[in-house]
Amino acid sequence: MALAKITSITGRAVCVPGNDIDTDRIIPARFMKCVTFDGLGEFLFHDVRKHADGSDKPHPLNEARFKGATILLSGANFGCGSSREHAPQAIQKYGFKAVVAENFAEIFFGNCTTLGIPCFEASREDIAKIAAAVEKDPKVEVVADVANQEIRFGGESVKAVVRASSRDALINGRWDAIGELLDGVGAMKSTAAKLPYLAA
Amino acid sequence: MTRFCYAHSLSLMPKSLFEKVWDAHAVRTLANGQTQLLIGTHLIHEVTSPQAFGMLRDLKLKVAMPHRTFATVDHIIPTDQLVEPYKDPLAQAMMDELRRSCAEFGITFFDRATGKQGIVHIVGPEQGITQPGTTIACGDSHTSTHGAFGAIAFGIGTTQIRDVLATQTIALGKLKVRRINVTGKLRPGVYAKDVILHIIRVLGVNGGTGFAYEYGGEVFDRMTMEERMTVCNMSIEGGARAGYVNPDETTFAYLKGRPYSPTGAAWDAAVARWKSFASDPGCRFDDVVNIAAADIAPTVTWGINPGQGIAITESIPDPAKTTAVDEKASIEEALAYMKLKPGAPIKGTKIDVAFIGSCTNGRLSDFQEVARFVKGRKVAKGVKAIAVPGSQIVALQCEKLGLDKILAEAGFEWRAAGCSMCLAMNPDKLIGDQLCASSSNRNFKGRQGSPTGRTLLMSPLMVAAAAVTGSVADAREVFAVN
Ligand code: SF4
Numbered sequence: 077m078a079l080a081k082i083t084s085i086t087g088r089a090v091c092v093p094g095n096d097i098d099t100d101r102i103i104p105a106r107f108m109k110c111v112t113f114d115g116l117g118e119f120l121f122h123d124v125r126k127h128a129d130g131s132d133k134p135h136p137l138n139e140a141r142f143k144g145a146t147i148l149l150s151g152a153n154f155g156c157g158s159s160r161e162h163a164p165q166a167i168q169k170y171g172f173k174a175v176v177a178e179n180f181a182e183i184f185f186g187n188c189t190t191l192g193i194p195c196f197e198a199s200r201e202d203i204a205k206i207a208a209a210v211e212k213d214p215k216v217e218v219v220a221d222v223a224n225q226e227i228r229f230g231g232e233s234v235k236a237v238v239r240a241s242s243r244d245a246l247i248n249g250r251w252d253a254i255g256e257l258l259d260g261v262g263a264m265k266s267t268a269a270k271l272p273y274l275a276a
Numbered sequence: 277m278t279r280f281c282y283a284h285s286l287s288l289m290p291k292s293l294f295e296k297v298w299d300a301h302a303v304r305t306l307a308n309g310q311t312q313l314l315i316g317t318h319l320i321h322e323v324t325s326p327q328a329f330g331m332l333r334d335l336k337l338k339v340a341m342p343h344r345t346f347a348t349v350d351h352i353i354p355t356d357q358l359v360e361p362y363k364d365p366l367a368q369a370m371m372d373e374l375r376r377s378c379a380e381f382g383i384t385f386f387d388r389a390t391g392k393q394g395i396v397h398i399v400g401p402e403q404g405i406t407q408p409g410t411t412i413a414c415g416d417s418h419t420s421t422h423g424a425f426g427a428i429a430f431g432i433g434t435t436q437i438r439d440v441l442a443t444q445t446i447a448l449g450k451l452k453v454r455r456i457n458v459t460g461k462l463r464p465g466v467y468a469k470d471v472i473l474h475i476i477r478v479l480g481v482n483g484g485t486g487f488a489y490e491y492g493g494e495v496f497d498r499m500t501m502e503e504r505m506t507v508c509n510m511s512i513e514g515g516a517r518a519g520y521v522n523p524d525e526t527t528f529a530y531l532k533g534r535p536y537s538p539t540g541a542a543w544d545a546a547v548a549r550w551k552s553f554a555s556d557p558g559c560r561f562d563d564v565v566n567i568a569a570a571d572i573a574p575t576v577t578w579g580i581n582p583g584q585g586i587a588i589t590e591s592i593p594d595p596a597k598t599t600a601v602d603e604k605a606s607i608e609e610a611l612a613y614m615k616l617k618p619g620a621p622i623k624g625t626k627i628d629v630a631f632i633g634s635c636t637n638g639r640l641s642d643f644q645e646v647a648r649f650v651k652g653r654k655v656a657k658g659v660k661a662i663a664v665p666g667s668q669i670v671a672l673q674c675e676k677l678g679l680d681k682i683l684a685e686a687g688f689e690w691r692a693a694g695c696s697m698c699l700a701m702n703p704d705k706l707i708g709d710q711l712c713a714s715s716s717n718r719n720f721k722g723r724q725g726s727p728t729g730r731t732l733l734m735s736p737l738m739v740a741a742a743a744v745t746g747s748v749a750d751a752r753e754v755f756a757v758n
Contacts, residue, residue: 094609095605095606096482096580096581096606098581098718098720098721100699100718100720100722101720101721101722104727105699105700105723105725106701106725108323109352109364109370110366111326111370112326113434122727123722123727152482152602153482156481156482156515157417157720158431159324159415159417159419159431159432160323160324160433161415161433161434161435162324162434165434181482181485181515182485182486182515182517183417183431183433183517186432186448187433187435187436190433190436240309241308241310241449242308244307244308244309248307248308250307250308252435253306253310253447254438254439254442256306256307256447257312257439257445257446257447258337258442260303260304260306260312260443260445261443261445263303263304263312264303264312264314264340264443264444267301267314268314268316268341268444270300271301271314271316272542272545272546272549273316273410273546274341274344276343
């Protein structure tokens with residue numbers, strides 16, 4: 077299974093501000109009644125984007141000028157809460173290819189890496205700089221560079237870190253671990269043989 | 277003293293339980309530096325597994341250890357309709373899908389017909405599947421619950437469920453360990469739920485990032501297994517990836533005689549082995565936090581994350597009183613959503629719904645404690661109160677003791693087992709901006725099924741106090757607990 081080497085994402089960005097944006101907000105539980113992940117993109121941030129009657133609430137993702145953005149900017153502790161992969165799946169199916177935030181909740185971060193979505197950690201000031209540039213010109217080209225740990229936009233560049241194990245996995249095309257894990261099944265069986273509770 | 281000579285006890289360096297369990301289950305180091313970690317017990321439920329089975333089929337793979345994989349149905353299951361097909365066709369489709377996958381891959385399924393169905397984190401311990409010194413994974417963040425037994429238990433995403441199904445392993449970076457000591461004695465009317473709400477309030481909702489929490493000290497030593505589960509359950513709400521208590525006699529007594537517990541000579545060997553996993557005296561922790569039990573009061577959340585909690589005697593925070601920009605913004609956002617008045621006492625806030633249940637507080641002791649105090653009392657007019665046992669076995673235990681009748685007489689609806697209003701994927705939902713006193717674990721915006729619904733987290737007895745008075749109340753006063 078050759079996976080794409082994800083070294084950088086180039087595209088437009090949109091900022092969804094706020095700290096502690098949880099997975100229930102990213103994808104409300106009632107949209108998880110599904111047996112495939114297809115179609116989750118349309119429900120991304122549903123309850124903060126839509127009124128009960130289906131009409132739009134004011135939200136960056138509802139603004140025409142930000143349509144087609146592939147880089148999502150946000151605040152601290154992004155993706156906290158549930159382990160539901162439905163959250164990164166909805167982000168990816170909506171069209172996002174990278175997320176930039178001050179920091180991420182653990183499970184969410186891991187789930188993103190597994191789907192090939194780089195999660196960049198940048199300082200609040202630097203995220204604000206990118207957001208200001210995007211606000212001024214939503215068409216500004218943003219390059220989220222995994223290999224070089226930086227984000228470039230409108231002639232500027234800020235530091236943005238993708239944690240080492242995730243970066244390694246992304247740039248070397250190893251972000252979906254299944255191939256490597258399958259190679260280790262023999263070794264897994266030897267480890268299991270030493271653990272009495274695993275006896276069949 | 278004779279001692280079993282397991283690999284980990286050969287090393288002279290004192291180790292924490294986390295390190296011992298990790299080392300015993302580490303298969304090898306992967307190219308990116310993470311560990312391929314053996315997952316001894318895999319628990320699955322209907323919401324996060326169907327896509328994983330789909331991936332498995334696409335890759336033409338089999339389940340590596342079907343005998344170590346256990347399924348139940350909890351999130352979507354209606355609590356007021358026992359007979360299929362369920363009114364909600366999507367719920368029925370998920371049920372059918374799980375049933376089909378379990379049959380196809382040879383996995384034990386605690387379906388309703390077995391009488392053992394329930395919330396996955398209640399079923400594992402109840403069946404004796406959850407054991408000390410083991411690794412457990414489940415596509416659910418509250419898998420940390422199982423740490424109460426001295427297991428290392430992780431919540432995982434769906435792609436990782438596929439990994440565990442196919443290889444019985446996941447790729448994971450080693451965690452740091454923070455020891456949290458709670459010393460002294462809890463005051464009357466203060467419960468395990470208050471302990472963990474207090475810890476999260478002190479350390480923050482992302483204070484645990486990168487850590488496993490080891491809970492220790494007199495308070496945890498004295499706790500029952502059910503109480504330890506309540507605490508470990510919410511480790512994830514503090515940002516920790518896992519949380520555990522070292523196994524002791526309380527643990528072994530709980531496990532003895534359970535369906536999946538070892539018996540005879542195997543039991544003695546297992547207990548010896550389990551003991552050997554407990555953290556060694558003098559082992560190193562990456563961080564240590566000390567909390568005095570006397571500082572913990574019955575705690576209630578007022579905001580939109582589990583860290584936004586206060587003692588029942590305190591007032592709702594006032595954003596004007598803080599100069600920290602972040603804190604101010606988060607208080608403002610929370611109060612705007614919660615429609616609560618800054619600076620007002622939390623006590624006396626009118627509630628619409630009272631919910632007792634969930635994997636945090638849906639076990640026998642929770643209902644026993646509530647029934648003991650609400651006996652002869654009535655739920656206040658206009659309050660909808662529901663009590664949802666965490667498993668069919670819990671339901672049966674309660675019914676044998678007549679707790680269901682006591683609760684029903686008080687005005688609680690007694691339901692069938694499931695997650696219910698904890699996340700409202702079934703028909704139990706808040707309506708509009710109803711305010712719910714809830715014994716569950718999350719108060720995120722929209723968590724209980726209505727996009728504007730509001731949740732106040734608290735202990736089951738505090739929920740009961742709110743139910744009978746119609747507003748947030750101090751259970752110690754309402755029920756004369758002292
Ligand atoms: S009771 Fe709530 S937290 Fe627990 S597994 Fe069910 S939905 Fe998740």
